[in-house]
Amino acid sequence: MPRILDHTLLLSVPVIGMIWIAAFLVFPTWTPLPPTLSAADVAAFYSDSGNATRVQYAMIVFNWFEIGMVGLYAMIALQMGRMSHGGGPLAWVYMAVTLGGACMFAAANCFWIVAAYRPDRAPEAIQLLNDLGWICFSVPTGFLIGQAVTLAFAVFLDDRDGRVFPIWVGWLNVLAAIAWVPAAFGALYLTGPLAWNGWLTFDLRIGTFAIYNAAMFAAAWTARNRLAERDLAA
Amino acid sequence: MASTNADSSLDLTPAEIDKAQRHDANPLDGIWIFIVGDLFIFGSYFVTYALWRNWQHDVFLSAQRNLNLGFGLFNTMVLLVSSWFLAAALKAMRAADWDTSGRWTLATMACGLVFVVSKISEWTVEVGHGFVFTSNMFSQFYFWTTGVHLLHVLFGLLALFRLYLEVKDPTCRNVATAESAAAFWHMVDLLWLVIFALMYLTR
């Protein structure tokens, strides 16, 4: 088997990342629908056949690949099992929390699909589905925070003499967790930076998520390669 | 601790001695805390029932006529007999007569199963007459309380089954389990007596 295929699990991560970005670009607006839109405006957005089609196609792709980062997170959990507290519950907690994030995204995904599915529904109902979609998408950053804090904690607990992940991974996770905190309050206001289209709730959260996944990919790749070298040497 | 045990003639590691001591150390390490708590919880249900009965006296009185006193009496008798069988099983067990004990345990379980079948038939008859959970406040209390009690009977049957397995297997015969299971079963019996008095008899 070609050597590169040893890395299939991790190599799937950038591929799925590209697909996510592509689906994001297909979605009719690159910034969220403003929360201040009236019910009639929201209904009009979904009644526009061009918008509805793009929402549907983007959501189908997101639906296919919503759990796509699972390869990265499972690999990280495996590395956590090799840390000095790897025999404890932390690696499992990490996996469970990542699953929670994917479930919440799946719920949001379904609400958007339902909103676009029958656009001749009462505008109030479409607005409700749209609200549910954006809230489910924006607010449950608790899972991401839990994920980052769990990993950071495991990294800080790790044996100083033979770290699995370098210490910067721990600090990166702490920073990411802090950056995701404001988004949990994304339901507080309809306008301003905390609204679901505000910079704290949307831009900071999505940007951190992108950087976090890229950096964790690099970290997991290096840790994985170090172990592969050790296996070769043994 | 390791040093004091080092010259002991018992060939046990400190961990094993610790484990053995833990096993016997706590006299509360049986079912009694559970039984006391459960009686309190049921007591609070009965108080709630009594309050609502006071508030809706007429509704409760007329709804009570839907209950079949024959079924109630039969169920009471079945549970009383089962408790008597279980007492016989325990007596045989203390005399180390394991075969007799096993037979009495089976007889107890048979009574429990008869109770379950009888209770479900009673519900079926009542539902057939249009007396259902949402009919009125009395029916809510009735179906709910007897349902929770039936759940206890099912747990009791599981405990008795476990007891039967232990009695049959010479390697794990244990009077402590038997006493816990019996205490639970008698509590289930006692609760039924209260439920019978409150729901079927009090007019």
Added chain:
Amino acid sequence: MSAAAPPIPSGMVAKARWHLRHNPKADLWVAWWSIPIAYNIMGMVYFTITHMMPPPDPSKSQAEVVEFFTRYGFEIRLGFGVMLVSLAFLVWANGLIGWLIMKMDLPHAKAWGYAYMLAMCGGGFTGAYMSAFTMSVASLRPDRDPAMLQLLYDATYISFDGTMGFFLFGSLIWTYAILADKSRLFPKWFGYTCIWNFTTEFLVSPAVIVQTGPFSWNGTIAFWIDTIVYIGWQVIYVFMLYYAIKRVDPPKDRFRSMRLANLPGSRGTSVASTSGLSPQPA
């Protein structure tokens, strides 16, 4: 704890640092602390910030539902924000208990532990999160059609009560494991009291049928007695976990020798020898 560990220093911060560095159960203790903290945050959110508990009347008229969301709208959204930040830490509690089940002396202990973790996480994700979303969305626009607000109001409380199966199975698994465990990691009487915890899940079921009386979601039996039993049991459980962590053997560091082997040769071996642990074959 390795032989090379220095003595425990005095002073809170230094002590905490020492434990994080040298206590082999540091992860278990932090997970244990997360339980009282996270439950207190949840209690504060539900009871004081959002006014979601004690539950309001299920038979409220549409106008009263609108009034409820108008009056408490901001608090509801603020409270659920706090909860969403902290709720994932309850997964630490599930992980801790599941891990302790794996350490018990019963057949297929690992499978029982995984089963517990899966069931409890499923319940937490659906029960707490769905009600947080429906509640937040309802209070976001109290000027919505009142019928829709009522729909969200019902959905909140019914999804909150309606995850009976997950918690039922989770605590059933835990109960069985405690009672079957030959090593008695948890005392047996505690195993019996766990029966209350999963029976409360049965007992709450009428709340999804009736709208008034003691069995509705704000009723004496379905809410008050259930909650009092649950909170009382919760207090016992935190103490029982404390003693179980004290008793359990610390997590094994299976990969220690492997990690040290990753380092440049001489340093790795010297660390292994000074720490008093002989490298195990990988």
